[in-house]
Amino acid sequence: MSSSGIEPESPDLVCQLDNVQGVVDALTSVRWKKQQHAVLELSEHGIVLIVEETACLQAKVYLQRELFVKYEYSAEGRPRFGVSLGLFVDCLNTFSVQGHSSAIEIRYPGPDMQLLLKSVESSDSCTYAEIRTRIPDTISWDYNFEPAGSTPLSFTVKSAALKEAIDDLEWPGSSIYLILQPSPPSVTFRGEGHGDLQIDFMCHANTDLLVAFHCDRQVSHRYKYKFLRATTSNIPSSVIRDNRGSKLTIGRGGMLKVQHLVSVAKPAIPHPHVDSSGYQQPSRIAYIEFFVKPEVDDADNANDT
Amino acid sequence: MKFKAFLTDNGVNLLDKRFLQALEKMGKICHLYLTRDHAYFLHNLLNGDGIQCIAQFRKEALFDEYRISSQNDDRISFAIDLSLLHRALHSIISVYTEFSAGDSGVPGGNSAPNRIQIKLVKKLPPHSQQPMPFLTFETKGYKSAVIQDVPISKPLSRSDVLELQAALDMAQDLPQTLIQVPAMQQLQNFVEKMKNVGDVLNVSISKYGDLHLQVSTTLITLGAEFRKLTVIGEQAQSPTEDQNLSAQSRTRIAIQRGDAMTVQVNVKHFFKSLQCQSAKPDCAFYGIAQQGSCLTVVFQFFIPGTHQTDKAISLHCRLPVLDTGSS
Numbered sequence: 001m002s003s004s005g006i007e008p009e010s011p012d013l014v015c016q017l018d019n020v021q022g023v024v025d026a027l028t029s030v031r032w033k034k035q036q037h038a039v040l041e042l043s044e045h046g047i048v049l050i051v052e053e054t055a056c057l058q059a060k061v062y063l064q065r066e067l068f069v070k071y072e073y074s075a076e077g078r079p080r081f082g083v084s085l086g087l088f089v090d091c092l093n094t095f096s097v098q099g100h101s102s103a104i105e106i107r108y109p110g111p112d113m114q115l116l117l118k119s120v121e122s123s124d125s126c127t128y129a130e131i132r133t134r135i136p137d138t139i140s141w142d143y144n145f146e147p148a149g150s151t152p153l154s155f156t157v158k159s160a161a162l163k164e165a166i167d168d169l170e171w172p173g174s175s176i177y178l179i180l181q182p183s184p185p186s187v188t189f190r191g192e193g194h195g196d197l198q199i200d201f202m203c204h205a206n207t208d209l210l211v212a213f214h215c216d217r218q219v220s221h222r223y224k225y226k227f228l229r230a231t232t233s234n235i236p237s238s239v240i241r242d243n244r245g246s247k248l249t250i251g252r253g254g255m256l257k258v259q260h261l262v263s264v265a266k267p268a269i270p271h272p273h274v275d276s277s278g279y280q281q282p283s284r285i286a287y288i289e290f291f292v293k294p295e296v297d298d299a300d301n302a303n304d305t
Numbered sequence: 306m307k308f309k310a311f312l313t314d315n316g317v318n319l320l321d322k323r324f325l326q327a328l329e330k331m332g333k334i335c336h337l338y339l340t341r342d343h344a345y346f347l348h349n350l351l352n353g354d355g356i357q358c359i360a361q362f363r364k365e366a367l368f369d370e371y372r373i374s375s376q377n378d379d380r381i382s383f384a385i386d387l388s389l390l391h392r393a394l395h396s397i398i399s400v401y402t403e404f405s406a407g408d409s410g411v412p413g414g415n416s417a418p419n420r421i422q423i424k425l426v427k428k429l430p431p432h433s434q435q436p437m438p439f440l441t442f443e444t445k446g447y448k449s450a451v452i453q454d455v456p457i458s459k460p461l462s463r464s465d466v467l468e469l470q471a472a473l474d475m476a477q478d479l480p481q482t483l484i485q486v487p488a489m490q491q492l493q494n495f496v497e498k499m500k501n502v503g504d505v506l507n508v509s510i511s512k513y514g515d516l517h518l519q520v521s522t523t524l525i526t527l528g529a530e531f532r533k534l535t536v537i538g539e540q541a542q543s544p545t546e547d548q549n550l551s552a553q554s555r556t557r558i559a560i561q562r563g564d565a566m567t568v569q570v571n572v573k574h575f576f577k578s579l580q581c582q583s584a585k586p587d588c589a590f591y592g593i594a595q596q597g598s599c600l601t602v603v604f605q606f607f608i609p610g611t612h613q614t615d616k617a618i619s620l621h622c623r624l625p626v627l628d629t630g631s632s
Contacts, residue, residue, distance in 0.1 A: 093501075
């Protein structure tokens with residue numbers, strides 16, 4: 001980390017964002033409980049926000065530099081700092097209600113290592129925030145996601161359908177089996193707890209739901225329901241509205257990766273009655289990744305053949 | 306002790322569509338205070354804590370054939386549940402408008418125009434031996450007369466009424482500098498989100514027309530500054546060297562110069578005060594009372610179709626300060 005505390009004139013990062021709501025949406029999607037610590041990592045490529053829980057679940061939000069109207073990065077190495085996720089999102093949220101334009105400038109570090117936010121619209125009104133940062137206490141556990149063999153085990157499903165399936169599995173609760181099998185090509189979620197519930201996505205029957213499917217052998221892994229639920233509980237409404245898909249991949253040892261795409265496009269005309277869905281810059285997407293560790297016991301190990 | 310009047314159409318509209326919903330947000334219970342010339346809805350005037358809210362109507366703004374008498378200089382006051390009052394009024398209006406609409410279709414057939422009567426009565430409630438006071442609305446429907454009784458407290462004693470009048474007189478003092486709030490709805494949205502960040506709001510108001518709001522905790526400082534707002538009362542020319550400073554520095558210097566005051570209020574109180582806009586005022590002004598004793602917000606109502614203040618209606622709130630202002 002550079003010693004910018006002494007030279008406030010040359011901060012590590014000064015960037016400008018013209019769609020705060022998009023970033024609020026992206027960050028909200030990894031907010032699965034009230035008190036969460038997040039680590040922000042800055043680089044020349046953009047900002048990565050990482051949250052995790054009890055070494056079983058990790059989520060990352062990638063805000064690439066293309067999402068920003070201005071991105072001036074001048075640090076050596078990759079500065080990392082901790083913030084309260086809830087506070088950061090609530091704070092960003094206050095900037096997104098400024099009416100017409102909601103462009104803001106983000107700067108790090110401030111004179112006291114704060115994260116500084118400032119609206120950049122008019123000279124007669126200004127909103128600002130200083131968020132205290134922490135030295136991240138733990139090196140975040142490296143999830144080291146590796147493919148589980150030569151061919152990938154993955155499928156892409158409409159985000160809305162995925163969310164609905166996982167919401168429905170709340171009833172059996174506790175542990176959920178995720179089973180992929182090549183013939184007939186299908187994805188199965190099965191919950192056993194207070195009762196049994198099985199949800200099948202059949203590849204041939206649901207071509208509009210299951211967009212892609214890669215699987216050359218049957219696999220079955222078990223995941224804690226509350227972690228699976230965290231991956232979809234706060235999917236932004238824009239993802240559902242845009243009819244996007246989410247990609248799920250099973251890696252070595254049964255590690256599950258869930259990926260969502262959240263649009264951070266500049267709102268065309270901020271008018272509720274005008275359909276602004278026309279043109280969206282293709283690169284203005286925030287990538288969300290969740291990594292869920294499987295529940296492991298001997299029976300499960302035998303399953304991964 | 307007697308009170309009887311007819312609600313005018315304008316009065317019905319003012320109460321049902323605008324004021325009662327705003328006043329309900331200030332608190333469920335308020336004092337209704339009736340004098341020879343005015344009707345007041347008063348929140349928290351007799352007990353010290355909480356946001357004080359004073360809605361004042363000249364009798365002509367709400368009533369026709371207004372008759373009041375009491376041994377206490379023709380003044381009556383009692384506590385009333387605003388949500389019950391609103392519900393009763395709302396229901397009586399639906400009957401009244403239906404019948405009136407039917408009436409208008411019959412030319413010349415309208416011998417006695419339908420009206421809503423409001424009066425104070427004592428009645429024996431069901432399963433009770435003790436007569437209780439009610440505020441009663443009465444109107445005619447198609448085939449029936451409809452009566453809505455709203456239970457009220459026992460009328461305030463002579464000394465309580467005097468105390469209420471004294472508190473009301475005290476609460477009429479206006480701050481020396483008032484600034485006009487920009488885009489109320491926008492400010493309300495902003496403060497609503499600010500509530501999530503902290504509990505204590507610093508409000509600074511300068512004679513230059515600057516309004517500075519700030520929530521500050523150990524983890525975060527979040528603020529907004531609005532400049533070049535319309536000033537009523539004492540004002541001063543903004544120093545030119547201030548232009549490139551941060552909002553915090555500018556406010557600090559203005560306070561040092563004696564050109565600004567700052568107070569701390571509960572952010573929830575501030576939000577409530579902004580919710581008064583459901584009474585559809587034409588503009589709103591914030592100001593800090595002398596010695597920083599409270600934060601005052603004054604809502605202004607125009608005579609429809611003009612830019613002239615309607616003196617028959619007034620609404621203002623006083624927000625208790627959490628700490629003495631540092632000015």
